[in-house]
Amino acid sequence: MAESITLPKNTSKIEVYKSLIPQIEAVIEPENYLIANLANISAILKEAFYFFWVGFYLVDENQLVLGPFQGPLACTRIELGKGVCGSSWQKKQTLIVPDVEKFPGHIACSALSKSEIVVPAINQNNQVVFVLDVDSEHFNNFNNEDQNGLEQIVSIIVKKHF
Ligand code: SME
Numbered sequence: 001m002a003e004s005i006t007l008p009k010n011t012s013k014i015e016v017y018k019s020l021i022p023q024i025e026a027v028i029e030p031e032n033y034l035i036a037n038l039a040n041i042s043a044i045l046k047e048a049f050y051f052f053w054v055g056f057y058l059v060d061e062n063q064l065v066l067g068p069f070q071g072p073l074a075c076t077r078i079e080l081g082k083g084v085c086g087s088s089w090q091k092k093q094t095l096i097v098p099d100v101e102k103f104p105g106h107i108a109c110s111a112l113s114k115s116e117i118v119v120p121a122i123n124q125n126n127q128v129v130f131v132l133d134v135d136s137e138h139f140n141n142f143n144n145e146d147q148n149g150l151e152q153i154v155s156i157i158v159k160k161h162f
Pocket residue numbers: 053074075078082083084085086105106107108109110113116133135
């Protein structure tokens with residue numbers, strides 16, 4: 001397994017995602033343990049984009065439970081429909097929140113978080129199996145480039161593990 005990733009310098013977010021996707025595939029290819037792969041993917045995303053918080057919440061019966069992440073301490077359990085993560089899970093849709101304070105029911109794990117994107121991972125039975133949550137210290141930090149890039153990363157994980 002590669003011990004480091006190569007990031008293109010002075011380039012657009014799209015180019016960074018484009019470069020990361022095959023590298024993420026290569027990193028998870030030899031490893032069959034989901035949590036190990038989620039841990040490395042959160043580290044890769046943190047290193048690539050300096051996100052404030054990036055990590056996974058896994059579906060555990062009727063709640064989401066905190067999985068591998070990079071960033072400050074986070075809440076461990078989220079109910080279906082609650083916060084951005086629980087809403088993304090319920091709606092089975094990626095949610096981009098430009099200003100978290102304007103999102104009804106947003107769960108503030110840190111007062112420093114200003115904007116957020118949550119991507120649900122949906123298996124072949126149309127069930128959400130986990131969500132990828134990314135938080136930024138800046139307002140309006142996420143757009144459809146992040147949505148496309150992060151959705152591709154999530155679908156690579158689903159293809160391998162679910
Ligand atoms: N803000 C999220 C909770 C998780 S933390 O941001 C890490 C939410 O509203 O679901």
